[in-house]
Amino acid sequence: MNIQWYPGHMTKAKRAMKEDIKLIDLIIELVDARVPLSSRNPDIDELGAGKARIVLLNKSDLADERCNSAWETYFVAQGCHVVKVNSKSGAGLKQINGVVQEACKEKIERDRRRGILNRPVRAMVVGIPNVGKSTFINSFAGKACTKTGNRPGVTKGNQWIRLNKSLELLDTPGILWPKFEDQQVGIRLALIGSVNDEILNKDELAMELIRFLNEKYPRVLSEKYGIETEDALEALMQVAKAKACLAKGGELDLVKASNLLIDDFRSGKLGRMTLELPAQ
Ligand code: GDP
Numbered sequence: 001m002n003i004q005w006y007p008g009h010m011t012k013a014k015r016a017m018k019e020d021i022k023l024i025d026l027i028i029e030l031v032d033a034r035v036p037l038s039s040r041n042p043d044i045d046e047l048g049a050g051k052a053r054i055v056l057l058n059k060s061d062l063a064d065e066r067c068n069s070a071w072e073t074y075f076v077a078q079g080c081h082v083v084k085v086n087s088k089s090g091a092g093l094k095q096i097n098g099v100v101q102e103a104c105k106e107k108i109e110r111d112r113r114r115g116i117l118n119r120p121v122r123a124m125v126v127g128i129p130n131v132g133k134s135t136f137i138n139s140f141a142g143k144a145c146t147k148t149g150n151r152p153g154v155t156k157g158n159q160w161i162r163l164n165k166s167l168e169l170l171d172t173p174g175i176l177w178p179k180f181e182d183q184q185v186g187i188r189l190a191l192i193g194s195v196n197d198e199i200l201n202k203d204e205l206a207m208e209l210i211r212f213l214n215e216k217y218p219r220v221l222s223e224k225y226g227i228e229t230e231d232a233l234e235a236l237m238q239v240a241k242a243k244a245c246l247a248k249g250g251e252l253d254l255v256k257a258s259n260l261l262i263d264d265f266r267s268g269k270l271g272r273m274t275l276e277l278p279a280q
Contacts, residue, residue, distance in 0.1 A: 010177045017047060017174040020124055020158065024170065025107050026052040026100060030127035030136060032192055033063035033084065035275050036071045038185040039128055039194060041176040048126075052103040053080060058132045060084040060092065062266075067274035074278040087136040096140065100167055121167050122160070126174035130194045133173035137161070141169060188275045193266050206239075206258030207232035209265055212275065220270050236261070 021027070027048045032039040036057060055075050060068050068084050075082040081103045085092035101108065104121045111119050127133050141161045160168045178195055179185050187208050189195045210232040213220050221227040227238045239245070240257035247253040264270050 013175045013177065014043075014047075017126070017176075020170060020172075020174060021047055021051065024051065024122045024124045026054065026104055026121050026123040028054050028056060028096075028123050028125045028136075028169075030056050030058045030087075030125060030131045030133055032131050032194070033057040033060040033068055033071065034192055034273065035188045036075075037276060037278075038179065038188040039131055039192070041128060041179060044126060044176060052107065052121075054096070054099055054103050055080045055082045056096075056136070057082060057084045058087055058127075058136060061086040061089065062268045062272060064272050064274040067277060070278055071274075085136070087132045087139050090139050093140050097164070097167065118165060120162070120165065122170070123167065124170040124172075124174055126176055128176045128178045128189075128194055130192075133175075137169065137171065137173060191262065191265065191275060202258040202262070203236060203254045206236055206254075206261050209261060210235045213270070217271065217273060224264070224270060 027044065029040070029044060031037075036055075057063070057068060057071060057075075072082055072084060081099050083092055083095050083099055085096075087093070100121055100123070107121065111117070125133050125137055141163060159171045161171050162168050178189050180195075186195065187200070187205065190200045190205055191209055210221065214230060214232075214235075221235060221239075225239050225242045227235050227242070229235050229238065236254055236257055237252055239261055240252040240254055243257060243260055245253040245256035245260065247256075265273070
């Protein structure tokens with residue numbers, strides 16, 4: 001599922017998010033564990049200035065576990081609270097409540113000094129398209145949660161989901177726009193399916209993936225498809241042959257082979273992989 005992006009949507013999304021951020025104490029920022037930097041938008045630093053922040057390394061089940069640990073260390077060193085999660089299975093979600101209390105310690109303490117007891121932390125989820133925001137909200141809130149109804153000042157009919165007595169979540173996530181400026185970032189986002197596929201030629205994208213695999217996970221192509229070549233185009237042709245991707249006239253259908261390869265990567269069939277590592 002890909003989402004079309006137009007500048008108009010981005011401006012509108014940004015304006016809506018600015019309003020929502022005024023209502024909350026805590027930003028829960030989802031990043032894709034396979035591309036934790038490329039899937040971030042630095043504008044959130046400015047938009048969320050003064051708010052407590054938690055970074056969730058989502059889809060950590062698809063990312064290389066050693067790299068997950070390296071990224072965890074990286075974010076902690078940046079002063080962030082970070083949790084590795086799999087929003088689909090629910091793994092890691094249990095840790096979040098404790099981390100929320102930790103991240104919002106100052107606010108909770110300030111409330112206490114003012115004699116305000118038991119005022120829940122209010123949070124919102126943000127992230128680029130397809131990073132898993134809806135999946136996360138559904139799994140984290142679960143079926144047992146109660147919606148607390150509209151509140152004054154909440155436009156667009158946003159609702160608060162009461163998760164427990166100390167945490168409420170806005171039911172609508174904030175959509176951050178992906179970074180397009182850097183070509184490598186664009187390629188990584190296209191590989192994980194976060195920007196419209198039409199942005200890049202499918203076989204170009206598949207060849208980028210092949211080059212990455214040859215460098216970082218060199219045995220994968222040979223194990224999965226029996227491919228034994230360093231050349232990206234030749235490798236793609238071999239995938240087409242191995243998987244019988246043929247066009248009408250019987251010639252190799254490279255786009256079909258590209259889709260197959262990219263889908264195998266996205267779904268984790270090639271194994272758990274991370275496309276970028278923190279700078280050494
Ligand atoms: P949103 O656009 O940010 O709201 O993203 P969605 O919640 O619609 O999720 C996009 C896709 O990612 C869906 O196919 C989800 O099933 C999948 N997804 C979300 N979280 C995870 C996760 O932690 N692991 C895996 N493997 N897939 C996930």
